Amino acid sequence: MSEAEDFARLMRELKERGGLSYGVLARRLHTSTSTLHRYCSGEALPAQFAVVDRFARACGASAAEAVDLHRAWLLADARRRAGPAAPDPAPDPEPVIAPDPKPEPGRAAADTREPAVPAGAAAVAAVAPVVRPSWHRRRAVVAAAGLAVGAVAVALLAVTAPGRGAPHTASGSGPGAGARGPAASAAAGTAPTAGAAPTGSATPPAPPTEPSRGPATAPAPSSAPPPAPAPGQAPAAPLRAAVRSHVWAAGCDHAYLAERGPASVPPPPVEADAPAWAAAQRAVHAGNQIVEVTLHGTGSGAVVLEGLEVRVAARRTPPAWNVYEMSQGCGGGITPALFAVNLDAPRPLARPVAGNDFGNRVPAPSFPMRVSAAEPVVLRVAATTTGCDCDWSLDLRWSSPTGSGTLRIDDGGRPLRTSAAAGRPVYGYALDLGRWSR
Numbered sequence: 001m002s003e004a005e006d007f008a009r010l011m012r013e014l015k016e017r018g019g020l021s022y023g024v025l026a027r028r029l030h031t032s033t034s035t036l037h038r039y040c041s042g043e044a045l046p047a048q049f050a051v052v053d054r055f056a057r058a059c060g061a062s063a064a065e066a067v068d069l070h071r072a073w074l075l076a077d078a079r080r081r082a083g084p085a086a087p088d089p090a091p092d093p094e095p096v097i098a099p100d101p102k103p104e105p106g107r108a109a110a111d112t113r114e115p116a117v118p119a120g121a122a123a124v125a126a127v128a129p130v131v132r133p134s135w136h137r138r139r140a141v142v143a144a145a146g147l148a149v150g151a152v153a154v155a156l157l158a159v160t161a162p163g164r165g166a167p168h169t170a171s172g173s174g175p176g177a178g179a180r181g182p183a184a185s186a187a188a189g190t191a192p193t194a195g196a197a198p199t200g201s202a203t204p205p206a207p208p209t210e211p212s213r214g215p216a217t218a219p220a221p222s223s224a225p226p227p228a229p230a231p232g233q234a235p236a237a238p239l240r241a242a243v244r245s246h247v248w249a250a251g252c253d254h255a256y257l258a259e260r261g262p263a264s265v266p267p268p269p270v271e272a273d274a275p276a277w278a279a280a281q282r283a284v285h286a287g288n289q290i291v292e293v294t295l296h297g298t299g300s301g302a303v304v305l306e307g308l309e310v311r312v313a314a315r316r317t318p319p320a321w322n323v324y325e326m327s328q329g330c331g332g333g334i335t336p337a338l339f340a341v342n343l344d345a346p347r348p349l350a351r352p353v354a355g356n357d358f359g360n361r362v363p364a365p366s367f368p369m370r371v372s373a374a375e376p377v378v379l380r381v382a383a384t385t386t387g388c389d390c391d392w393s394l395d396l397r398w399s400s401p402t403g404s405g406t407l408r409i410d411d412g413g414r415p416l417r418t419s420a421a422a423g424r425p426v427y428g429y430a431l432d433l434g435r436w437s438r
Helices: 003-018 022-029 033-041 049-058 063-082 119-125 134-160 181-188 271-281
Strands: 239-247 255-258 284-286 288-297 303-316 322-325 338-342 351-353 355-357 360-362 369-371 377-384 389-400 403-409 416-419 426-430 435-437
Touching (some): 003 033, 003 049, 003 063, 022 033, 049 063, 049 288, 239 271, 284 288, 288 369, 288 416, 303 377, 369 377, 377 389
Parallel strands (some): 322 426, 338 377
Antiparallel strands (some): 239 288, 255 284, 255 322, 303 369, 303 389, 338 351, 355 360, 389 403, 389 416, 426 435
């Protein structure tokens, strides 16, 4: 059973036990009945975890069932991003064991000449390799096992060890997230400067006029523990992160700022296609931006998330561009709990805000948090601005039994970008006219 089929099976089980129809569930998820049916049949996969979380809540899933559903979604989403699995290689031919030669009558026991090979055995030997007797095989297997272990160790080091120049961010631009910030500076014998980016990051900042970028992914979690750091080197973060920087409120409400005129801008996309649409229009987030980060551990132990810091790299005058709204307004009874960030503040903070689930209060997120391979954590950050075109990022402090450090959260190794849009022309897409209009 594939990862997507396993996820669909869990959704069907929760739906059948909850007793709700596709229509009722679709209204609570702010999606169509046909889309929900495709999720449950395995024909499609939700683009964001918020849909999965709302589905679990609506079906009355327990905490353990919600974790199982989230884990299945993570695996299916990682498989979708990685593409179809490669077919298994053809098995090697079965080796043929050559029998020990027996002395013939009249031949001396010390004769070392090779015995004659029958024609049938020669034909078989042309297809499969000849293997020595058992004591030869045992010695060959031990030697081959030693070579295989060495190759696996080298491969693990190449994948998990942060080499020189490798980016240590949670944006998917490198193999893992490295330790930086005050802990890393102390390990290197230097003191960090106020407002500076964490040390160890090898990803260059984007030019100020660069448009918004697409979502970033990180490799699927691995059960192998990270290698021990070299003397004087900060430990690698035992975390994997998937960063989504184009998250729309309620899955439909968002706006972008673009320089192009309405006649040159295509119709608004669905949320899953927003990164490609925004990149093609060289558009940036208008007024607000929601970033969703899914974190899970890579080893057998737990990692403690200690806090979240906001870094504003640049503030510019907002461009005089047009605002394009992705919908004519949508709403729902669910407001996820999140961290709110005011980018206009001199020193922006990630302030926890409670959510609402159809009248039920959702507690605000708070640090410290515990994350492991079996217990993922989803952080949701909503940043707003009314006065600047801002480049910004997040630093997530973590600690574990192997060390501590800082995980950089950005947009593909470049700063996130959110621009104020007050006083700019606002356009909405008129479906009946097939064009943008004010």
